[in-house]
Amino acid sequence: MSLIKKIIPGALIALSLTSCNNMAQENNEFNYIVDRFADIEVLRYKVPEFENLSLQQKKLIYFLSEAAILGRDILTDQNCKYNLEIRTLLEDIYNNYNGDRESADFKAIEKYLKQVWFANGVHHHYSCDKFTPEFSQEFFTAQVNALPADKQPANLGILSKVIFDPAFMSKRVNQAEGMDLITTSACNYYDSITQAEVDAYYAAIKNPNDSTPISYGLNSRLVKENGKVVEQVYKVGGMYSDAIVRIVENLTEAAKYAENDAQCKVIETLIAYYNSGDLRTFDEYSILWVNDTTSQVDFINGFIESYGDPLGMKGAWESIVNFKNEEASRRTEVISENAQWFEDNAPTDPRFRKEEVKGVSAKVITAAILSGDAYPATPIGINLPNANWIRAAHGSKSVTIENITQAYDEASHGNGFNEEFVIDESTRELMNKYLFITDNLHTDLHECLGHGSGKLLPGVDPDALKAHGSTLEETRADLFALYYLADPKLIELGLLDNKDAYKAEYYKYMLNGMMTQLMRIEPGKDVEESHMRNRKLIAEWAYEMGKQDNVVELVEIDGETFIKINDYDKLREIFGKQLAEIQRIKSEGDYEAGRALVEKYAVKVDPQLHKEVLDRYASLSIAPYRGFVNPTYTLVKNDNGEITDVKITYGEGYIDQMLRYSRDYSPLTK
């Protein structure tokens, strides 16, 4: 199972009503908010300094961006095998509709389509629950029948069942213990096969003595055909070939504008992997990629994270093209230069620490395009590659995407969140002043140091924590960051200028973990997503550990619940103790202890507090989830057809962008 190396932006970023006042003024004309529907707000992000890149770098970014957008369909199909047909059908209805476009039925179709675009399918991108259409099946069927004959699907029956039958394919990724996670999940990584058969298949081909194992199953769909288990490999000539061929064309073009030989080799090796589907070549590519730390432009493009697979093996397709933000990178460089100090001083058992922390490279980047699993909902940090042995031998690249965090922050100014949920004026003031920087530092510490810290005892299976591995790994990285955020070392290194600054993040973390993140959960449901579980685990466990000394309190003011932190020093001690225990669990592969913590603190929701949070949150009308439209890049050519510049524009709306991508970048639906 791959570890979670990617931070999904908590809506709690919405808390950051920060100190960037002058930035806000500069950005007056830039409208960050693009659209709002269901539980979603769509933003746009700026790409500062793009204009100042060299022409060669701009061309490189252009072709990498094309290669990125062309993979969008793959992820949609991976999420559920009916997604592309449903999306196309809804778009056809949307484009062909001649009736009243303000009518309730049409508005409901539009809303549903916007949700499908946002989630890359019919299941919510975060909760994995299927969307509930607010239009009638009669209206839908009438619109399908009104389409030209060549646009009417032959399998309307099954598509209607997917849309309208709440019990059919109800969950994209089912994590409920004790069930067959494969047959009860609607994702398209497996077909006509049981979990036991999947387990048996991979157990048979895995070599437990291989110290450099490939990422088994990462780039394939596993199915049973005529009683035989078959891997359908994603590659040129294999599954998703029509999209991959186009991606390869654009990567080939991009390679011509590589900044240096090393980067050219990275792109060529990725192309070789797309051609062969050989996961050994993917490892070669990953090593070349992690070693290229000098190029300013960088990108990921491929089958990467495995959250979409209940068994955590299959890679969801994604791409992010980016370039280094030289100025902001100083912060993470300071952190990684001191990685060994942090490791040596961790509050963990010395047996579980790394004697030598290797190759933690860290930088702050500016995203230029987002696609697949990173679009429209996007991570604010990346830490790759995922293969444990490559990380151990070659290190990892860790990045914070600052133009994305900045857009979140800018779009949150004045939304009333802090006034509603933060206990008093002095805490709000502290957060206004320090939350943006401490949030960023938390991300840096989590990504640059947290995931890379510690070691397994010899002989411990990296997958020993099984279904709870992701949650506990995120818990470990978060605790590492929380513990050090309060360390005087950060002031000594010039990363913070105030010894109380960390309290802003501590308050936010406890508030989010115990209360406000619940706004993302429907009444009566459990917490399932691993980042949310990890935050709840830390916060509720800390609350209980500090109960005797009244470290953290839940107080009631005018009938509303507030978090009150009475002793920040002790809270830091508690985070340190938690880190020691979680590291022990990881290092020893103590599945039982890990399971017990997750079950006790991370899953079950107090229904009364949950209802209160939902009610208070609803009164603010803030969207719990946010994502982005991309800017548009256009080639500027002279009379001889030579590219003289690449122009960036930001004006495109959400619907326009989605329809354009489906029209011009949709190799799997044509």
Ligand code: ZN
């Ligand atoms: Zn993480």
